[in-house]
Amino acid sequence: xxxxxxxxxxxxxxxxxPALPEATAVAVRDGLIAAVGDTEDVVRDWSGPSTERVxxxxxxxxxxxxxxxxxxxxxxxMATGTDLSGVRSLDELRxxxxxxxxxxxxxxxxGLDHNAFGGRAVDRAxxxxxxxxxxxxxxxxxxxxxxxxxxxxxxxxxxxxxxxVQRAEIVCDADGRPTGHLVEHAAMDLMLxxxxxxxxxxxxxxxxxxxxxxAATGLxxxxxxxxxxxxxxxxxxxxxxxxxxxxxxRLAPWCMPGVDKAGLDxxxxxxxxxxxxxxxxxxxxxxxxTVEGGTAWLEHADCHGQGTDAFWPxxxxxxxxxxxxHAAGVGTATHAIGDAAVRHVLDTVxxxxxxxxxxxRIEHIETVPDxxxxxxxxxxxxxxxxxxxxxxxxxDHGDEWSKRLGTDRASRAWRIRDLxxxxxxxxxxxDWPIAHYDVRRVLSMARVPEGAAGPAQGLTGLMALEGCxxxxxxxxxxxxxxxxxxxxxxxxxxxxxxxxxxxxxxxxAPVRLTAVGGHVTYRGA
Numbered sequence: 001x002x003x004x005x006x007x008x009x010x011x012x013x014x015x016x017x018p019a020l021p022e023a024t025a026v027a028v029r030d031g032l033i034a035a036v037g038d039t040e041d042v043v044r045d046w047s048g049p050s051t052e053r054v055x056x057x058x059x060x061x062x063x064x065x066x067x068x069x070x071x072x073x074x075x076x077x078m079a080t081g082t083d084l085s086g087v088r089s090l091d092e093l094r095x096x097x098x099x100x101x102x103x104x105x106x107x108x109x110x111g112l113d114h115n116a117f118g119g120r121a122v123d124r125a126x127x128x129x130x131x132x133x134x135x136x137x138x139x140x141x142x143x144x145x146x147x148x149x150x151x152x153x154x155x156x157x158x159x160x161x162x163x164x165v166q167r168a169e170i171v172c173d174a175d176g177r178p179t180g181h182l183v184e185h186a187a188m189d190l191m192l193x194x195x196x197x198x199x200x201x202x203x204x205x206x207x208x209x210x211x212x213x214x215a216a217t218g219l220x221x222x223x224x225x226x227x228x229x230x231x232x233x234x235x236x237x238x239x240x241x242x243x244x245x246x247x248x249x250r251l252a253p254w255c256m257p258g259v260d261k262a263g264l265d266x267x268x269x270x271x272x273x274x275x276x277x278x279x280x281x282x283x284x285x286x287x288x289x290t291v292e293g294g295t296a297w298l299e300h301a302d303c304h305g306q307g308t309d310a311f312w313p314x315x316x317x318x319x320x321x322x323x324x325x326h327a328a329g330v331g332t333a334t335h336a337i338g339d340a341a342v343r344h345v346l347d348t349v350x351x352x353x354x355x356x357x358x359x360x361r362i363e364h365i366e367t368v369p370d371x372x373x374x375x376x377x378x379x380x381x382x383x384x385x386x387x388x389x390x391x392x393x394x395x396d397h398g399d400e401w402s403k404r405l406g407t408d409r410a411s412r413a414w415r416i417r418d419l420x421x422x423x424x425x426x427x428x429x430x431d432w433p434i435a436h437y438d439v440r441r442v443l444s445m446a447r448v449p450e451g452a453a454g455p456a457q458g459l460t461g462l463m464a465l466e467g468c469x470x471x472x473x474x475x476x477x478x479x480x481x482x483x484x485x486x487x488x489x490x491x492x493x494x495x496x497x498x499x500x501x502x503x504x505x506x507x508x509a510p511v512r513l514t515a516v517g518g519h520v521t522y523r524g525a
Contacts, residue, residue, distance in 0.1 A: 003048020004029045006518050009039045011056035011493060015483040016063055016470050026061065028489040031517035036483055054520075059512045060497040063469040063481050064220030064248075064490030065439045068384050069363055069429030071143075072214070072249070072437075073235065074226045076206045077197060078139060079433040081108030085141065087116050090126060097138070098130040104196040106152070107136035111433070113392065114140060114292040114400045122171075124149050124180030137195050139188075141392070142290040143434055146188050148180045155194040162187075165258035166286075167295065167311045184289055184311070185256075192229075200231070204238055208246075215246040215521040217438040218511045220490040223384075223429065223476060225284050225333060225363065227253035233273045233280070245277040246514075246521040248490060250476055252284040252333055255321055257312045264321060268328045277516060281476065283325055284363075285318060285334040286311045287341040291366060291401045292392075296338035302404040307338060319348040322360070326352055331359045331477055333384065337366045339409070346375050356380065361427070361475050364389075365419070367405060367412045377423035382475035384427045385416050387442055388435035393451030402452050413452035420463055427475035428467030439468060443498055444507035461499035461506075489518040 004027035013023040015036060025042035027035040035042050047053070071078065082100040087093050093116050100107045120126065127136070128150060136149035148158070160176050161169075168184035182188045198206065214222070228235075232251065239245060255267055273280045287310060289295025294306035301308050312318040322332050336342045342365055349356045357380030365383055376383050393399045393413065402410035420426045428446055430437050446464040449457045459467065466481075473481030480487055495510030514522040 001045060002029060003051050004034055004046035005051065006489070006515070006520075007043060007046060007051055007053040008056055008061060008491065008493070008513075009043060009053060011059045011061040012497065013061045013483060014465070014497075014499065016466065017482045017484040019484070026483060026491065028515070028518040031489055031519075033483060033485050033487050033489050035485060054513065056493050056512060059493040059495055061483070061491060061493045062465060062498065063483050063492070064514065064516065065218045065468045065492045066221040066223065066472040066481070067214075067219055067429045067432070067437065067439060067442070068223045068427035068468070068472045068475055069225055069386055070222040070432045070437060071226055072210055072222060072224060072247070072432065073203075073207060073232050074228045075433040076203055076210065078143060079110050080198065081110060083111050084109050084138065085111035085113070087112060089116055090118055090120070092116065094127060094130045097127055097136065102134060105134060106196055107131060107134050107149070108196065109136075110139040112138055112140045112147075114142070115392075119400070121179070122147055122181040135195070137191055140293075141434060142292055144184055144289045144295065145293045146182045146191075148182060148191060150180070152191065152195070153178050153180060156190050158190060165313075166256055167289070167309055167313060183293055184295060200235065204235060207235065208239055208243060211246040212521070214437050215514045216511060217440055218492045218494065218509075218514055219247055219437070219439045220492060220514050220516050220521070221248035221250070223333075223427075223472070224249050224251040227251050227270070227280065236275055236278045240275050240277070244516070244519050244521070245275075246516065247277070248516050249278040250281045251278065252282040253280065255283045255285050255325075257314075257317065259321060261324075264324050267325065268330055271330060282331040282333055285322070285332055287315075287318065287334050287336040287345055288338050291337060291404050294404070296366070297336075297341035297344075298338040298409075299340045299343070303406050304404060307404075310341065310344070315344055318344070319351065322348050323352065326356065326359065331361070333361045333363055335363045337364045339368050339372065342368050342372055346372065346379060346381060349379050349381050358474070358477065366414060367409045368415060369412065373415065373418050373422045376419055382425040382427055382471075383419045384429060384475055385414060386429050386431045386435060387414070387416065387445035387449055388430055390414050390445065390449040390451045390453040391435070393453070395451055395454060397452060399451065410452050413454075414449055414457055416446065416449065416453075417457045417459055420459060425471050425474045426463070426467050427472040428464065440507050440509050442468060444503045447503040447506070461501075465498055489515060491515045495524070
């Protein structure tokens with residue numbers, strides 16, 4: 001019998017494999033799990049002169065944790081400049097922008113909570129006097145809207161409203177002058193040609209550092225819900241020329257309204273792109289925007305009279321694009337936050353018949369009525385949800401998200417436990433940089449959701465772990481998320497048991513080790 005490359009011994013191994021739920025040792029060879037069992041047996045059968053042995057006594061070893069919704073490449077550009085995630089009021093925002101460092105003469109910031117405006121309309125008039133004439137671009141935390149100052153609007157040539165193929169808006173006042181509020185991707189992207197952006201070399205270094213930091217929280221992989229602005233395969237290949245990616249990445253390029261057959265064929269062709277620890281897999285759609293931005297597609301208007309339009313002006317065109325990709329064997333992940341958006345995606349998958357089961361997924365699912373819940377399991381649609389998002393709401397419904405929806409819809413917030421109890425595949429993630437990437441926080445908040453979701457939607461410790469392992473694998477159409485011979489050796493070891501330890505302890509659990517394909521990407525104390 002050949003020797004193992006790596007032996008992990010003395011741990012409590014939670015395999016999530018029904019054939020052998022627990023063990024104490026794992027042998028790894030050629031990037032795959034070679035054996036799982038008792039420490040004495042595995043060491044005897046798989047030791048050799050070049051075998052590395054790591055004693056994990058006192059640790060719990062679990063399948064490698066995966067963030068089922070993240071933006072580690074595109075997010076590097078989104079999370080550029082001054083971090084405003086701690087800003088809670090307009091006064092704090094003004095103070096932060098007044099002292100913000102300039103980037104090539106610009107004030108660039110990100111992570112701003114809508115609640116900081118205290119119910120006021122997002123308008124550059126609220127901040128213009130503290131900018132001292134500098135062009136400013138501030139991304140709001142949801143990633144679907146931004147606030148641009150007057151000098152920035154002028155630099156981009158934005159002088160009034162425009163028509164877009166997708167549902168997007170340059171918000172203007174009664175006289176047709178831009179307020180600086182840019183809603184959805186097409187409007188925000190008008191700024192890209194004029195504002196400072198990191199170079200290829202800066203992005204390359206930043207990506208490797210970010211993924212290393214992610215690995216230190218216990219992550220071994222991420223479902224990346226974008227392909228950036230076109231050069232991401234080259235960026236990842238460049239990193240892998242000199243280093244091992246600390247996380248295994250599965251990337252889904254965007255499919256936007258207005259796409260034609262040639263565009264769909266390009267999305268099919270790019271599925272062949274892959275490296276050692278990354279691959280393109282699937283396509284990302286948007287069916288709506290965000291509740292706070294007034295662009296979630298709702299069955300009834302929100303309390304501001306907004307939210308009755310889909311991101312795709314012709315929702316049937318979305319369904320046709322999904323069918324075309326499905327016929328080519330390409331799975332889809334659709335951003336759908338509002339109840340109307342979720343229902344339309346489910347209707348689209350239902351129209352595919354039995355072949356649609358286990359192929360498609362819905363991202364976010366922030367508010368849905370009772371009749372929607374059982375359809376996920378019935379149609380084989382995976383629910384991909386982000387427990388940390390619940391922290392942007394309040395249990396008393398006094399936040400912008402809840403006030404826009406009203407009490408009835410706000411009471412249906414992030415129904416992760418209802419979906420799981422109904423038999424749905426439930427994959428969990430962070431949506432970094434919308435929320436922090438620390439997977440321990442994802443596990444913890446899945447058990448004790450905050451704000452409008454409330455404790456009734458909390459998962460068990462085992463359910464939360466499955467959401468970042470076996471259910472994340474199912475959502476990606478992969479045979480993984482378990483510790484069993486023949487599967488990839490993606491592994492995470494904690495100093496505590498993430499299933500049995502209290503949720504608050506899981507949020508700060510010591511990470512003893514992470515490994516991707518048997519390559520150790522992080523070693524803790």
